[in-house]
Amino acid sequence: MRMSAENRNRRGKYKNYSEYEKEHLVRVEMQTAASAGLPAYHIRPKSGLLNDPNGFSYYNGLWRLFYQAFPFGAVHGAKSWAAVVSRDLVRWEYRGLALLPDTEFDSHGVFSGSALTIGDEFLLFYTGNARSDDGARRSCQVCAAMDKTGKFVKRFPPFISAPPAGYTAHFRDPQAFSHGGEYRMLLGAQNETLQGKILVYKSKDARNWKLSGELDFSERFMGYMIECPNLVFVDGRPILIFCPQGLAQSVAPYPNIHPNMVLVGDAYDDETNTILSDGTLRNFDDGFEFYAAQAMTAPDGRVLAVGWVGLPDTDTPTEKENWAHCLSLIRELTLKEGRLFSYPVKETETLRKERRDISVGGNGIWPVRTMGAEANRCELELRIPEGVSGSVLSAADENGENALTVSFDSLSGEVCADRSAVTGWREQRGDTVRKSKVSAGRDMVLNIFIDRSVFEIFINKGEKSITGRFFPQNGNGNIFITAKAPDPGAKIKGSFWGMEASVKF
Numbered sequence: 243m244r245m246s247a248e249n250r251n252r253r254g255k256y257k258n259y260s261e262y263e264k265e266h267l268v269r270v271e272m273q274t275a276a277s278a279g280l281p282a283y284h285i286r287p288k289s290g291l292l293n294d295p296n297g298f299s300y301y302n303g304l305w306r307l308f309y310q311a312f313p314f315g316a317v318h319g320a321k322s323w324a325a326v327v328s329r330d331l332v333r334w335e336y337r338g339l340a341l342l343p344d345t346e347f348d349s350h351g352v353f354s355g356s357a358l359t360i361g362d363e364f365l366l367f368y369t370g371n372a373r374s375d376d377g378a379r380r381s382c383q384v385c386a387a388m389d390k391t392g393k394f395v396k397r398f399p400p401f402i403s404a405p406p407a408g409y410t411a412h413f414r415d416p417q418a419f420s421h422g423g424e425y426r427m428l429l430g431a432q433n434e435t436l437q438g439k440i441l442v443y444k445s446k447d448a449r450n451w452k453l454s455g456e457l458d459f460s461e462r463f464m465g466y467m468i469e470c471p472n473l474v475f476v477d478g479r480p481i482l483i484f485c486p487q488g489l490a491q492s493v494a495p496y497p498n499i500h501p502n503m504v505l506v507g508d509a510y511d512d513e514t515n516t517i518l519s520d521g522t523l524r525n526f527d528d529g530f531e532f533y534a535a536q537a538m539t540a541p542d543g544r545v546l547a548v549g550w551v552g553l554p555d556t557d558t559p560t561e562k563e564n565w566a567h568c569l570s571l572i573r574e575l576t577l578k579e580g581r582l583f584s585y586p587v588k589e590t591e592t593l594r595k596e597r598r599d600i601s602v603g604g605n606g607i608w609p610v611r612t613m614g615a616e617a618n619r620c621e622l623e624l625r626i627p628e629g630v631s632g633s634v635l636s637a638a639d640e641n642g643e644n645a646l647t648v649s650f651d652s653l654s655g656e657v658c659a660d661r662s663a664v665t666g667w668r669e670q671r672g673d674t675v676r677k678s679k680v681s682a683g684r685d686m687v688l689n690i691f692i693d694r695s696v697f698e699i700f701i702n703k704g705e706k707s708i709t710g711r712f713f714p715q716n717g718n719g720n721i722f723i724t725a726k727a728p729d730p731g732a733k734i735k736g737s738f739w740g741m742e743a744s745v746k747f
């Protein structure tokens with residue numbers, strides 16, 4: 243397959259990276275670094291656009307994580323993989339671009355994928371996205387191995403050169419994992435009748451992969467395409483995480499343009515590629531922006547996940563500053579009484595600075611009047627007794643206005659995030675409220691992580707979560723907590739911590 247001159251001299255957002263002037267990259271990096279909305283303990287792009295987390299793994303003493311990157315501007319251009327590494331899952335260091343869209347197989351994007359460690363080999367599996375001269379999409383699956391110098395060497399020909407018969411070129415996002423002494427791979431796919439599917443490939447050596455069939459996990463129509471499938475096992479139970487596009491709201495309600503769904507199965511039959519379950523799908527996160535979560539089993543047995551705090555086909559106000567989106571905190575997935583919990587890994591607590599105690603009684607107000615960085619880069623923990631309701635206003639001005647409002651009611655079990663009053667947010671079709679619900683009439687614990695333009699709210703230590711972006715006015719650094727309790731003696735107790743900036747470039 244030869245690339246024509248026309249295709250080689252790709253234009254616009256599909257230009258070769260080498261064609262961009264150095265000054266252009268320096269300029270967008272400086273613009274990004276100067277943005278008031280930059281998160282400091284969430285992984286964000288050095289410049290340009292970040293989307294899916296990729297290759298989440300542990301190898302040679304380091305946690306490894308990559309993300310879909312287009313460094314030259316906040317648009318979905320030809321993607322590469324940017325690398326970050328960590329010793330503790332919370333302090334990350336940027337290591338530059340690891341895989342570039344520089345071959346005929348991936349000229350229009352090194353798309354999403356995963357990592358696998360086999361002995362002392364560290365392998366990445368990704369989708370090569372290319373366009374033919376007539377503009378038609380071509381998808382193949384490629385492996386890249388880390389060499390002794392830490393560089394990744396792509397292995398050609400691709401280990402899967404094209405979609406199998408009966409499927410379109412929407413065929414991507416390999417998740418490779420070891421299973422029963424062999425290797426399995428899930429791939430997001432679309433069949434020729436435009437139905438979203440997940441394909442299962444099997445291999446004994448992680449080099450030669452054979453199509454085994456479709457993953458059988460639901461009788462229902464899963465939309466026109468499934469992206470980013472992941473299968474992990476928590477306490478032996480299969481957990482399927484995937485992004486169906488075009489899913490009917492009657493199958494599972496979701497508030498965003500595309501959902502990131504989870505299915506908690508009872509058992510996995512590897513012979514027939516079947517997940518046995520009651521079929522109930524739920525949103526991985528109930529927030530505004532959360533997509534393409536990637537999960538993996540860590541060497542210490544924990545199942546860890548990370549998501550893109552962004553969505554396809556949406557925009558953000560930081561585009562004018564030439565950067566967009568970030569990743570979520572790293573979460574641990576656990577099952578409690580059959581329900582999936584997702585909560586930031588315990589290492590996240592090491593980012594906490596000095597603790598300030600919170601106590602709000604009766605119909606009280608507890609304002610943390612910390613201006614500037616600390617109130618906008620913090621964690622709040624609130625223990626809310628049964629029957630108490632109230633709200634947290636975050637990034638508020640001195641009057642408690644223009645804030646992100648998180649209201650809670652332990653009687654109904656409802657938590658609501660409202661970003662309609664946060665100035666600076668370019669309205670997305672008036673879509674400014676997200677709700678989540680846990681069991682009613684119980685004590686409730688809220689952990690709210692604020693990092694400039696991103697928030698993650700966890701209810702009952704991960705029973706539910708609400709994640710999203712917000713763009714407060716620069717300098718609005720007040721937090722107000724109000725409580726309403728039928729019993730004036732009932733108090734909301736809690737803690738406030740400033741958080742360490744933990745992502746280094």
Ligand code: FRU
Binds near residue numbers: 534
């Ligand atoms: C999901 C996704 C993946 C694809 C990648 C391209 O957000 O569309 O399916 O591999 O992004 O950046």
